[in-house]
């Protein structure tokens with residue numbers, strides 16, 4: 001085969017540019033994008049011919065050049081980040097964006113973020129305002145704290161708190177609470193970053209009040225409690241509660257800081273879950289500063305929410321780091337909307353997606369699972385579709401032992417392997433991330449919205465229907 005001849009049969013750029021299809025692409029996207037795609041696809045084609053020893057295949061690729069350019073330009077202009085269907089049953093899936101925000105809240109935030117807003121403007125007085133003002137009162141009202149603010153995420157909260165209150169001094173932490181959360185966030189490392197020195201006390205399984213007491217020195221700036229969100233030590237254990245720490249902290253005039261991780265504001269045990277200490281409880285017990293994530297069990301946007309005594313919150317607001325860690329208008333708007341739901345627990349449980357999913361009764365999940373199965377079956381898929389029991393989990397490093405009984409739709413494809421189908425599901429226009437257990441593809445309905453059922457059925461039909 002004559003490769004030179006093949007190379008020469010690749011259309012020249014100026015010829016391509018005259019073709020109607022390419023002209024249309026330029027009109028729709030831009031000349032620059034199309035030129036970039038042409039160059040990239042030409043390079044690909046030459047490389048393909050170079051490594052190919054079947055003339056037919058090379059000719060075929062040459063014939064497909066324009067169509068490949070079209071695909072490349074389209075890809076350039078299609079956002080890579082997209083909606084996915086979470087069929088895993090993990091409610092706070094860190095890889096899938098953690099807490100979903102409700103459509104209603106986004107609709108309300110739409111005008112704020114697409115135009116100008118009073119983010120840092122006091123409309124009453126016609127002068128500069130504070131971005132925390134929109135939700136600080138609400139946070140105080142709901143948690144019982146004196147003051148509040150929010151930063152980029154809870155890792156930032158811990159950094160800011162330690163830097164503001166303990167830089168250059170020592171902070172005492174129990175050895176049972178020196179945690180690592182996903183993404184290499186380690187309490188000892190954050191401590192180093194903040195400029196405070198960590199003083200470890202107690203042992204992995206047991207820490208007593210006396211361990212804190214005996215290690216307080218002139219240099220001690222704070223006592224830190226960290227909620228061991230993502231693991232549990234069981235058996236012969238003892239840890240010291242905020243109420244026990246308060247008297248010794250007061251005696252030495254130092255603050256008690258609590259990193260709660262998840263930020264639960266309602267009593268989850270009412271809904272059949274293990275009791276998780278609430279933010280209100282920490283505040284009531286006297287903790288001087290409490291921080292938690294905005295997008296874990298709180299169910300809001302990514303944020304680090306900090307509540308506590310005004311004196312300490314003011315120190316944080318004045319810290320230079322705050323400017324680097326500050327929240328933007330999307331977050332400020334969403335935080336206020338989610339917090340308003342917490343004014344009534346009933347509302348919160350209905351309107352905050354994370355809480356709604358966690359508390360959805362099993363019979364309701366079962367009813368929705370049957371409905372999804374019916375919708376999928378109505379498309380005549382070459383697959384067996386069953387409704388099966390399963391267990392959802394909270395995820396996001398929250399309540400690691402908790403399993404919530406749930407129902408899933410199991411799909412057994414007739415003509416292809418589970419692995420192949422799972423791979424194809426990830427490549428759909430709206431990708432589906434299922435859970436695969438015992439070689440079965442399952443969609444745990446607890447984390448799937450009813451309004452997506454039709455889409456799921458249509459997409460599955462598109463995938464499997466062609467195989468018939």
Ligand SMILES: *Cc1c(COP(=O)(O)O)cnc(C)c1O
Pocket residue numbers: 153154155156158181185226227228229230259260261262292293294295303304396397
């Ligand atoms: C999750 C968690 C963090 C980090 O929160 P992000 O909002 O993910 O930054 C910090 N501390 C504890 C105890 C956590 O559980």
